[in-house]
Amino acid sequence: MIDETIEEIREMQTHSSSVVAVKATRSLAELTDRDYATVEEFERDLERNVSALKRANPSHASLYNALQDVLRTVLGATDSFEEARELTLDTIDRVVESVEMGKRRAAQNAAGALEDGDTFLTHDYSSTVMEAVELAVADGAELTAYVTEARPRFLGRKFARELAAIDGVEPHLMVDGASGMFLGKCDRVIIGMDCIVDETLYNRVGTFPLAATANRLGVPITVVGSSAKIVDSGFRFENEIRSPSEVMLEPVEGIELENPAYDSTPVELIDQVITDEGVVEF
Incomplete structure (x- = not known):
């Protein structure tokens, strides 16, 4: 096992x-x-x-x-x-x-950030965000969701399919690069986290440009996850470099294929981090 x-x-x-x-x-x-x-x-x-x-x-x-x-x-x-x-x-x-x-x-606390009629944008797949959405809908909220594909493994597609099965949620699936076009329609961005170390959020690649764009447009960003993912010492984040075959199936001469799993986002771009212990301030 x-x-x-x-x-x-x-x-x-x-x-x-x-x-x-x-x-x-x-x-x-x-x-x-x-x-x-x-x-x-x-x-x-x-x-x-x-x-x-x-x-x-x-x-x-x-x-x-x-x-x-x-x-x-x-x-x-x-x-x-x-x-x-x-x-x-x-x-x-x-x-x-x-x-x-x-x-x-953490999901229970985050559900309170989603109000009836809200439109939110999310990136990648977060089971904690999914649970927060389910709890908010169970409490009577009707929501609209914009979901990025989260290339190259398209984890956002899984998220969108699961959202489509929830009565009360209207999901929209989009390519990653289109987030700037739809952020203006959103009340907030809500995403999960891999971890926060030394006031840096590490999450699925694409989070940093999404957060920077949302910050520029004045769309608040909520990060959701267990407090165990916020680390002060003893842990050193190591990015994972995924296989180039996820980006392009056949090898190509003269091209260096880059496929990092995560990127780093300064917490100063984030409006709130909601954990099982409540809202964490940085």
Whole structure:
């Protein structure tokens, strides 16, 4: 399960960073089914697999924080493998619940920012933003959504399809470069986040030009995500450079294909960051 999870994260089959953190944390339970002669042997294997899971996507702060929580709790805390086994399983349950609860509460808080009749623009796919929209609609709001395709993997198409299944939401799907044409119709931009580190928002590539344009046009920008994604120390963001084949299937001589997964946006361009702990000021 751990190897499959690592491959899934690398191939980006799981898009939400919160879902990635949960899958990675739960996969560690596989180690508790193995036989270890000593607790030290188990701890070494735990450290090795945690490192491998982190390397699968070093850009995800929530993944890093969840796995670090397991390590901090388990390493050196018990005297036998059986004790370590029970502690590991209990810790996995606690960490997973914390991640899921943080995401749920962030969505609940963000739902209040979406009022009946609002038109919003979103970029990429955020499961937390999706949940916020669902909660706002359940509370009686009718919304119009402009969704970017989020090339080259077109994650926005998935978002638009899911929005289309919600009564009360009128979705519009557009190419990434068209956001400037439609921002003037929007009451706000609402997006998720991969993480915020040192007052810089790291999110799906295309976020920076979108935020800069919205800022220029006076359209407020709301970022939504768990407070676990806001990191002060101990985590260094590493951008992921995706395969050139996602941009152009056939190799082309004389052209350097650039395909970064994320870009960086100064938080000064953002109006509010809504987390499970409320609105965060920078």
